Amino acid sequence: xxxxxxxxxxxxxxxxxxxxxWRTNRPLYLDRLPPCNNACPAGENIQSxxxxxxxxxxxxxxxxxxxxxPMPAVMGRVCYHPCETACNRAHLDQVVGINSVxxxxxxxxxxxxxxxxxxxxxxxxxxxxVGAGPSGLSAAYHLARMGHRVTIHEAGPMSGGMxxxxxxxxxxxxxxxEAEVQRILDLGVTLKLNTKxxxxxxxxxxxxxxxxxxxxxxxxxxxxxxxxxxxxxxxxAMQVLRSMEGEEKPMLGRRVxxxxxxxxxxxxxxxxxxxxxxxxxxxYRRTREKMPAHDFEVEEALQEGIMIKWLSTIKNMSDxxxxxxEKMELDEKGFPQPTGELxxxxxxxxxxxxxxxxxxxxxxxxxxxxINDGVVQVSRNMMTGRDGLFAGGDMVPSExxxxxxxxxxxxxxxxxxxxxxxxxxxxxxxHELATFDKLNTWYYDDAPKTVQPTLDMIRRQSTFDEVVGxxxxxxxxxxxRRCLSCGNCFECDNCYGVCPDNAVIKLGPGKRFQFNLDYxxxxxxxxxxxxxxxxxxxxxxx
Amino acid sequence: xxxxxxxxxxxxxxxxxxxxxxxxxxxxxxxxxxxxSLNSGHRxxxxxxEALGARYAIDAAMVxxxxxxxxxxxxxxxxxxxxxxxxTSWQIxxxxxxxxxxxxxxxxxxxxxxxxxxxxVRVIAQGGDGGTTDIGFGCLSGMFERNDDVLxxxxxxxxxxxxxxxxxxxxxxxARTATTPAVGKEPGNVFGQGKNVxxxxxxxxxxxxxxxxxxxxxxxxxxxxxAMEFRGARxxxxxxxxxxxxxxxxxxxxxxxxLAKETGIFPVFAxxxxxxxxxxxxxxxxxxxxxxxxxxxxxHLFSPEPRPGAIARIQALADRxxxxxxxxxxxxx
Numbered sequence: 001x002x003x004x005x006x007x008x009x010x011x012x013x014x015x016x017x018x019x020x021x022w023r024t025n026r027p028l029y030l031d032r033l034p035p036c037n038n039a040c041p042a043g044e045n046i047q048s049x050x051x052x053x054x055x056x057x058x059x060x061x062x063x064x065x066x067x068x069x070p071m072p073a074v075m076g077r078v079c080y081h082p083c084e085t086a087c088n089r090a091h092l093d094q095v096v097g098i099n100s101v102x103x104x105x106x107x108x109x110x111x112x113x114x115x116x117x118x119x120x121x122x123x124x125x126x127x128x129x130v131g132a133g134p135s136g137l138s139a140a141y142h143l144a145r146m147g148h149r150v151t152i153h154e155a156g157p158m159s160g161g162m163x164x165x166x167x168x169x170x171x172x173x174x175x176x177x178e179a180e181v182q183r184i185l186d187l188g189v190t191l192k193l194n195t196k197x198x199x200x201x202x203x204x205x206x207x208x209x210x211x212x213x214x215x216x217x218x219x220x221x222x223x224x225x226x227x228x229x230x231x232x233x234x235x236x237a238m239q240v241l242r243s244m245e246g247e248e249k250p251m252l253g254r255r256v257x258x259x260x261x262x263x264x265x266x267x268x269x270x271x272x273x274x275x276x277x278x279x280x281x282x283x284y285r286r287t288r289e290k291m292p293a294h295d296f297e298v299e300e301a302l303q304e305g306i307m308i309k310w311l312s313t314i315k316n317m318s319d320x321x322x323x324x325x326e327k328m329e330l331d332e333k334g335f336p337q338p339t340g341e342l343x344x345x346x347x348x349x350x351x352x353x354x355x356x357x358x359x360x361x362x363x364x365x366x367x368x369x370x371i372n373d374g375v376v377q378v379s380r381n382m383m384t385g386r387d388g389l390f391a392g393g394d395m396v397p398s399e400x401x402x403x404x405x406x407x408x409x410x411x412x413x414x415x416x417x418x419x420x421x422x423x424x425x426x427x428x429x430x431h432e433l434a435t436f437d438k439l440n441t442w443y444y445d446d447a448p449k450t451v452q453p454t455l456d457m458i459r460r461q462s463t464f465d466e467v468v469g470x471x472x473x474x475x476x477x478x479x480x481r482r483c484l485s486c487g488n489c490f491e492c493d494n495c496y497g498v499c500p501d502n503a504v505i506k507l508g509p510g511k512r513f514q515f516n517l518d519y520x521x522x523x524x525x526x527x528x529x530x531x532x533x534x535x536x537x538x539x540x541x542x
Numbered sequence: 543x544x545x546x547x548x549x550x551x552x553x554x555x556x557x558x559x560x561x562x563x564x565x566x567x568x569x570x571x572x573x574x575x576x577x578x579s580l581n582s583g584h585r586x587x588x589x590x591x592e593a594l595g596a597r598y599a600i601d602a603a604m605v606x607x608x609x610x611x612x613x614x615x616x617x618x619x620x621x622x623x624x625x626x627x628x629x630t631s632w633q634i635x636x637x638x639x640x641x642x643x644x645x646x647x648x649x650x651x652x653x654x655x656x657x658x659x660x661x662x663v664r665v666i667a668q669g670g671d672g673g674t675t676d677i678g679f680g681c682l683s684g685m686f687e688r689n690d691d692v693l694x695x696x697x698x699x700x701x702x703x704x705x706x707x708x709x710x711x712x713x714x715x716x717a718r719t720a721t722t723p724a725v726g727k728e729p730g731n732v733f734g735q736g737k738n739v740x741x742x743x744x745x746x747x748x749x750x751x752x753x754x755x756x757x758x759x760x761x762x763x764x765x766x767x768x769a770m771e772f773r774g775a776r777x778x779x780x781x782x783x784x785x786x787x788x789x790x791x792x793x794x795x796x797x798x799x800x801l802a803k804e805t806g807i808f809p810v811f812a813x814x815x816x817x818x819x820x821x822x823x824x825x826x827x828x829x830x831x832x833x834x835x836x837x838x839x840x841x842h843l844f845s846p847e848p849r850p851g852a853i854a855r856i857q858a859l860a861d862r863x864x865x866x867x868x869x870x871x872x873x874x875x
Contacts, residue, residue, distance in 0.1 A: 009628035014583030016629060022588065053595075055562060442800065443556045481562075493559025497759060498796055499570035500593040502582045506574045507563065519582035523589035524793030531557060537793075 019501060023522035025537040027495075027515055031534055032434035032487025036098060041399070042075070042138075042407040044068045046083055047488050053101060053480035054490075059114060061480075062105045062503060066116065069406055070141040071134070071180045073110055074163060076103020077172050077468070078290055079403045080294050088436045088486050093446055097471075097479045100452050104476040110179045116187055121147040125420045128153065128209040130197055130362070133161020133213035135393030135401045137184055138409025139416070143213075144187040146417045151190060153208070158245065158445035161217050162394070163402060165242045166264065168271050169464040197362045200389070211388045211416050214363075214376070215409065218356040218394035224259070226350075229319030237268045237353035242270060253348020255279045260353030261291040263365035266298065268351050269306045273461055281345065282308045285328050285336045300467065304460050311336060314350070321347050358395040373397070380426055381415040382408065390416055434483055434487025438533030443492070444484060489513070489534040494524035558759055570602045570763055577630045577633060584631040586623040589792025591782035591799065592697045593699040595756045596620055596668065599695050600634065602763040606770035607664045612655075614648040616669030616678055617641035619704040620697060642677040644669050645685035648692040656691075664770060665691065671698040671712035675739045682739075686746035689774040693766075696739065696777070700785035707787040711736045713861075714807075716852045717839045719787070724842035731813060733855055740813075743777040747816040750776040756808055757799035758784070759820050766814060781808045789838025801833040806860035821867045830857045 034047040045068060054060035065072050076099055083273050087095035088213030108114075125148045129136045132154035138148045158164055159181045163172060185191055197203050204212055221236035228234050233253070237260070243250045256272040258265045261284035269280040282301075284291060287310050291298065302308070313322040314335070323345040328336035357374050369383030370377040375397050382390045394400045418425035453469035454460075460467055471479060496504045496513055503520035505515050528534045543611060570576055579600035586593040603612055606698030612635045615621045619637050624631040624792045633773050639647035648667035657665045667685075669678060674696040685692055701719045702708040709719045715733035718724040724729040726756040743751045754762040762780065769776040783790065783798040801810040803822070807830060810822035834840040864870055 012629045014585075014624070014629045014631035016583060017583040017585065020583065021581055029802070263836070342659075484566055491559070491561045492557035492567075493572040494557050497558030497569065498594065500586060500590045502578050502583070502597070502793075508574065516582065521588040523795070524791075525589055525594075528793040529796050 002166075003031045018518045019521050020503070020516075020518045023517075023520060024540055025522045026520065026540055027522070027535050028538050029459040029513065029515075029524055029535055030487075031431050031489075032438065033324055033431040034434050034486040034488065035086035035088055038433060039082040039086035041082065041401065041404040042069045042408075043410060044083075047483065047485055049105070050101065050480050051485065051488070051490060053105065053476070054483065056477060058105055058108050058113075062107070062109045062114060064323070065102065065105060068108075068410060069405065070116070070138060070184055071106070072102050073106025073176045074134075074172060074180055075403065075406070076100065076106050076470075077176070077466075078167055082403075084444065088434070088439065089482060089484055092444060092484075095451070095480045096484075097287075099114050101470050101476055101480050104471045104473075106176075106180070107470055109183075110176065112273065116141075116145065116183060118187065118436060119145050119147045120151075123147045123420065125149065125210040126151070126208060127416060127420075128204060128207060128212040129215065130212065131155075131161060131179070131215040131217055131393070132159040132191060132193075133217045133393060133405060134163055134334070135217075135405035135409045135412075136161070136213065139213045139215065139392065139408040139413045140189045140409075141184045141187065143412030144189050145417060146413065146419070148417070150189045151209075153195040153197055153203070154189045154193050155216070155234070156193060157194055159191060159193070161215075162405075164245060165219070165238070166267070166404075167497070168244065168267050170243065170270070170274065170390070170460070170467050171267075173466050190288065194195040199364060200362050201366055201445070210420055211390065213412050213416060214384075214389065214395060215393040215405070215410075216359060216362070216395055217253060218358045220357040221352065222354040222357055224352060224354055224530065225313055226259075226352075228317040228350075231319040231528075232317045232321060233349040234317065237264045237351055238356065240264055240268050240271065240351055246503035248277060251349075252277060252351070255321075255346055255348045256281070257314075257345060258351045258353055259291060259353050260284065261286065262353060262355065263293045263297055264303045264355075266293050266418075268353050270301055270304060273283060273304055273306060274464055276462075279487055280306050281347075282306060283312045283314055283323075283325060284308060284310060285313045286334075287311060287330065290330075297402065300391065303457065309345075313338070315342070317347070317350055320542065323347050323350065327365065331411075342491040346445075356394070356400075360395075381419075382412040383415065383419070384478060388419065404449075423437050431487070434533050439484060439486060440529060440531050440533075441484075442529035443494070443529075485532045487533050490532060492531060494529050494531060495535060498529045499523050500525065566590070566846070569759055570605050571598060571759055576601045577609070577718055579604055579632065579634050580624060581631045581633055583629070584624045585626065586619070587784075587786045587792070589785045589795045590619075590623075591756050591784060591795045592620055592670070592699055594795065595697050595754075595762075595782040596695075598756065598759060598762050599754075599766050599778070600666070602766040603664070603666060603693070603770060604634065606767045608662070609801045610663045611635070611666060612651055612663060613637070613666045613668060614639050614644050616644035616667075616673030616703075618670035618673050618702075620668065620670060621703050628740045637679070639667075640720070641673050643681050644673060645677055645681040645690075645694055646690065648694070649685050649688070650692040652691045659743060664693070667692045668695040668697065670703070671696060671700060672702045672710045674698075675737055680737075681744075681759060682748070686743060686748050686775045689748060690773045691773050691775070693769050693776045693778065695766075696779045697782045698846075699782050699787060701784075701787050703784050703787040712739070714856070716843060716849075716856060718842060721838070728852070730839070730852075731841045740777065740779045743779075744813050744816050744818075746775070748775040748777065749773075750812070751779075752777075752812040753779045753781065753801050753808070753810050755781045755799045755808060757803065757823060758795045758810065761810065768812070787839070789841070790836050794836055798833070798836060801828065801836075804828045805830045806864040806869055807833055808840055809863040809869055811867050820866065821869055823871055824864070824869045827864075827870055832862050 036046040049065040081099040221238040327341040393405040580597040716730040752765040
């Protein structure tokens, strides 16, 4: 009893008082699905690779990105970036320039010569990929990384598919494309060019393939019947864009009319302008709002001096090249109806850009296939009616973009891999969406989007130099750091700091946090003050 | 008031930490080795702003003094919830004074340290608004006028919360408390009473006076650190929302504090030797309704029928703060 006067108890710590018992709701760390990731047709984990880019670790960012998409330099140029359309930052100032950062990472990888990690295992299986377009290349890449042997059969003389034969150089320089294709081939993928498959069943049997992924694309131009004189110069868009890749550039003349309203029509008109056409006119039967082409491409085309005749159809073309054009008007359902009002238009050539069909000849005699509207039907796991035969890209029902095609390649590869092991691929369940209302935007500073430089107008009208420039290291970092990291902890320490009960345990850099439920009273401040919505309250079970 | 100029556009410097920021530039609270001077297991209500403010301030003071710190604590919530005999949540040398004499007790400790030749040991006195602005005010003013070497921190939750939410001289006009019920023609606390202790402290021309708020951690830590650079009497007045007494949701503690600042209700500034040397500007100016509406102590201003007169009076007080301290850039509203 050597305690001081009037003291009968030892000093105790309040740690004996487990205030966690007061709690009726408990906080829970979670990863929510960022809207960008949710919108990406290639299934990229955008928030995750931006997280690495934010710290300046571009290589890790690139490695994370290429887990899903092997072609970021291409994607950073040609993707229509639905991720940016979905970006939560739009509610604050402007969307994050995801596409421009992706391009920066892709260009860095080429500049610094980053390579993919070689597969560590070998399955002994051999997969045939038909078509070296985005979908085929993506599937080949993923299959190779999973340890399968892959051979690509490409009917054309060069790889790239629509990325080469459908997208003009001013949007996608060819050295970029070739560098990214080569990196996939360096994984050990065999590419056989000029190898058109006549019959898929025979080729599979002869080559001893265990499975096949078809991605032949849609290369056959759709025709519309337009009465034309014999001397009239009538071409299709595919012809024009394809011949741009050869020695002989197409002869289009000084006045070029393009018929159609998709991105291809714009590509052709802009190409014609660069080839020296004084007038490049697009004739489209509906209005700008109804045009399937993307708005920024329309905008860029208009800037370059492309003219567009809205609400017009072409009736016929004479030997001298006079087009008869009929004005249209939209009915109450939004369909164009003829008005009978005619006018004429002089043209040295008329290019039809009315969409493309799939060449399905290689599928003759394959049992169990279902073909609707000229495209092959596939199941949820990308398999056709024939066991072991998978298909993707433009030849299956989908939106026809490079990004969707790359996504198909990944999805098909996962399913082929599972199928080869006698299993079924089950995608992991999706996290709940990180909507804007889940964020506490007080913590984010205003920082408007970095605008990418664009090429001088005169060079855009006369050369095939790339129109949109890239970011440099400084502004790419700035742009990456604009990411709000929606729904995913970025270790801002807010929860650790704001807990009045010290009930958040900081686990250290990269390890995030943990709740100490012995003392957490369930006040919910951490949830309110988490900037990115990576914590939620759930009722305690009684 | 040093707020780092490094900007990270993802989160600016508004968050507690930032993995992209050099560790030496992060807050004390972001540090895994912070002292947690006020430890877990204390019996403050869920979402207590005072518990949060006290840990912020004392942890920062511990760093600033190299852990050579003694605190005297007035009676009040902070003392009651942290030290029910024989348990204590304090991980620093800590003494409970009477309700009204904390400033004097701290002065005594400082004198003892001087006599013992231990000038490195620094002394803090702390209490709530009741123990500071009402009961302990005589001792506090004495400590100021003698310029005793003590940092006094007042955690202001605008009423006597510990004893059941009675009005103090820091309770704002129109607020409902147990002793200013929301009845009669002018429900709640009367306007035109009470006192502004930070301004009174400044009138003593002591070396350092500052106000701070739990929603601005960096600012709060910078002020405690700055206060420790002075010898003599110093005073920091920390605005700490009280979910129980104010009737707001426990998860809203920091939000309410932020709204108090953004509306101009609570000016955040620092003064040295009687003159204001810095203010924390309003980022986005908001009307006072935004601050009043989530709090049940002001519910009678909105229902059963709205009381635009009372709201306008509160708005006028906020606008006066904005003018007086230049809380909005450009000076205009």
